[in-house]
Amino acid sequence: MIFVSICVGSSCHLKGSMQLVELFENKIKEEKLEDSVILSGSFCFGKCNRVGVTISIGDGTNEEVFSGITPESFSNFWTEKVLKKIKECEA
């Protein structure tokens, strides 16, 4: 199981965190990954970017923070980071 925390702090919120929340929710449903991904909100990782949203992916012990995620880069982020992490954890 992995923990995805999407920043909903003011800066990210204005740059579209809610859109990303929706994309995540849809994707999780689509791929039936409800038991593998826990979504939550977080307030400011201190990496506010000019574009995009900050998201952290963790396995309960370690956490990796990515910034600048946009709805456009989402599908890439999903396969490259999220799915990969799920596989790592299951392995």
Added chain:
Amino acid sequence: MSIRKFDTKVQHLKYKVLREVAKQAWNDTLYDNLLEIPKIIVPGNKPTMRCCVYKERAILEERIKIAMGGDKNFSNPIEVIDIACDECPVGGYEVTNACRGCLAHRCEDVCKFGAISFDHNYVAHIDKDKCKECGACAKVCPYSAIVIRRRPCENACKVKAISMDENKAAKINDEKCISCGACVYQCPFGAIMDKSYILNVIDLIKNQEHGDYKLYCVVAPSISSQFIYAKLGQVISGIKQLGFHTVVEAALGADMVSASESRELAEKGFLTSSCCPAFVDFIEKNFPQMKQYISHNLSPMATIAKYIKKTTPNAKIVFIGPCTAKKAEIQKESVKPYVDAVLTFEELQALFDSRDIDITTLDEDVLDNASYFGRIFARSGGLTDAIAQALKEQGLDKDFIFKPCSCDGIEACKLALLKKSKGVLDANFIEGMACIGGCIGGAGCLTHGEKNKAEVDKYGKEAMEKTISEAIKIL
């Protein structure tokens, strides 16, 4: 520092004390210079407020104590400085020498209690044993010769927690006091103050550097009506410049509360709100049989703080708002784990200036977490609007007819609770706000103005999220 930042000179004086205490604390010189602070604030030998500078300084010493947290033996955040109390007259209605001994005797006619009589000069007198202090005589006197002599603190205290001690100084009955701060704001001599957590906050900021936590500021939506000399975004920048990691809207907690409170209401059929700590305290102290009806939700402040601590275990949280009763709320076992300290807007101003942060020169940062509905919690009636919206959004408005009674001020709250306890209240929801106007009328506000409600509504409309469910999607 210009006075226009506050409503009264009493607030300004309190601010000067807080600012100086904070300044010394930042420099780690507070305990070295403690005895010098009164002289720093009242220099020279000409008094400007009291009989002599020595009394002024003696009172300042007491103000400093309260700025440093006050008497730890009492949990009530509201404290009387007995030597600052001017022992105002308490005679009730009195006829002054403006009475001309006229023929009309309207005062006598209007008095239902037969309390008015006349002497041989036809001048009116009030029999204190008969007078019920209704004020009718004062209203009809063509010379305005009848006045009420009531202490401003007692007058402000609608829960009747203030009386006189044996030395005629004001005394607070903690069994009745709801810590709303009305007396703090109304006492013209500044003899009642709210204890400050400003030193705790400075410690939290300082220790953050080598501590293993991040300091979050949860800010009340009434901030939109405050710091009117600057932009809201500049206030946010200022808070971050003080050393806070980030700022989160308590209004997002309000969105979360509306969603779950509306469900609780539809399920139980009758509820009172639980957002205003003074209102909750009032029910607990005066209508214990109604405790069962208080919403089980934590306040918006505590709700969002709980969420932040759940998702960020190393967070520490300071709430900044207009409210003195919040200082009591965070001492409750149910809230203590989530909120580490409370500051008022007055104290935030002092904190800015103790660091020489002129917020008008700062860039504008952003503050956007909540919906319109969460934000309008800051004014009376907003919570009711939010519950109506949340019922609608969750499709609960079909089977449940929402009949709200929104109570503006503690007297209105009392009336509604009284009616409910007698079974004659035609409503199934009581929105209780202890301060007139809601939180924008709070005692810890810098200024109280006609436009404050409009400012809150304007800020509400600027929210990116238009519905409650959108705002709390992930939470």
